[in-house]
Amino acid sequence: MSAVVVATGYGGPEVLSVIDEPVSEPGPGEVRIAVRAAGVNPIDYKAYSGAFGSDPANLPMRLGAEAAGVVTAVGENAEGPAGPVTVGDEVIAFRASGAYAADLVVPAESVVPKPEAMSWEQAAGLLLTGATAVHALHVAAPREGETLLLHGGAGGVGSIAVQLAVAQGVRVIATGSPAKHDLLRGLGAEPVAYGDGLADRVRAAAPEGVQSAIDTVGTDEAIDVSLELVEDRRRIVTIAAFGRAPGEGIALIGGGPGADPGDDIRSAARLQLTEAVADGRLDVLVARAYPMAAVATAHRDIADGHVSGKLVLIP
Structure with missing residues (x-):
């Protein structure tokens, strides 16, 4: 038994x-x-x-x-x-x-x-959060030298997405409570506090603009700020805002209703993730x-x- x-x-x-x-x-x-x-x-x-x-x-x-x-x-x-x-x-x-x-x-x-x-x-x-992070990065498609806004950088998906993006030469601005800012810096992100004035804080941190966004928290604030700052809505991806994504023209991924499961991407991500860990490029x-x-x-x-x-x- x-x-x-x-x-x-x-x-x-x-x-x-x-x-x-x-x-x-x-x-x-x-x-x-x-x-x-x-x-x-x-x-x-x-x-x-x-x-x-x-x-x-x-x-x-x-x-x-x-x-x-x-x-x-x-x-x-x-x-x-x-x-x-x-x-x-x-x-x-x-x-x-x-x-x-x-x-x-x-x-x-x-x-x-x-x-x-x-x-x-x-x-x-x-692997579950890691495959989700790989899928989100695939959809948001941040490129070397660009700036990515990541909502919830200290969570399971966020902490892996930060590390993978930074390893690709992407600048990551990650939201989190002030108590998590040192952790976010340790992952390679530039932390900003969520809450009133978030869009202005991101603009101050990245006056040259933000090219893509990943939302792991699902709040209206995360979606509203992403829509305000990212010009191409196809490069905004959420794993949590099931109610907002369809009407806003942004990508919804994962296992929930209406989401793109990305099965092939996530399956391929397994060996990519274990290789990144073995090479010292990724920590859980x-x-x-x-x-x-x-x-x-x-x-x-x-x-x-x-x-x-x-x-x-x-x-």
Whole structure:
């Protein structure tokens, strides 16, 4: 038997439970992983919140999409993007349905090698936010020497997008509370405080103008300021402003209604991201790790929206 997290109903974190389920054997093209850490993401709590529907047929609902661990069994022809997967390999799995688990069976094609320098917690938090950051940068298309405005630079997606953009020679102006400004500077961004007067503060920091914008927070302020400062609306991308994006002619990406999932871009991003980590060009900020039994607390914390970096669960 293996511990897994399920939502037994629709609502808030109070509907979450940890239960035991039988451990499956991997079939052809599959691998089994002993999970060392699982990433926590906003889409996880939105799945059972009712935001995407409340069909009782989907209950109980397993949660999670990314995990890191050790391969304990392989099926026939178990081959991932980096080649054959074998027992004992240290790997990261994404997309991995039901990743909040002590043991996980996933298609081998969802598994990539874990960089040696990464902790389990960092590895579990790399690929969902990292692939989102790569997708956002692909759409916003900041070029070397240009200025990118990034709303929410200290969050999971934002902190990776800052590092990737800076590594490409892009100047990044990132919003965040004053308490996060030192962190943003450490990532290579120029921080500005959000709130009244944001557009003027950005103009003062970048009098030559802003050519693209990425919104990871979904506030009206983030969208309004981006529209005010970026001339080409096609180079404004949001992962959160589902209500605003369609009417404003800006790009909406991700897993929500009407969003571009960017499956091919995100799949290709997995090995790009692990290579960037291995080369020392990218670091994953882990804000907190929780035992699996504290999953409800983790979801309350991530829903609060003020986390710097990633939250992870430890089975």
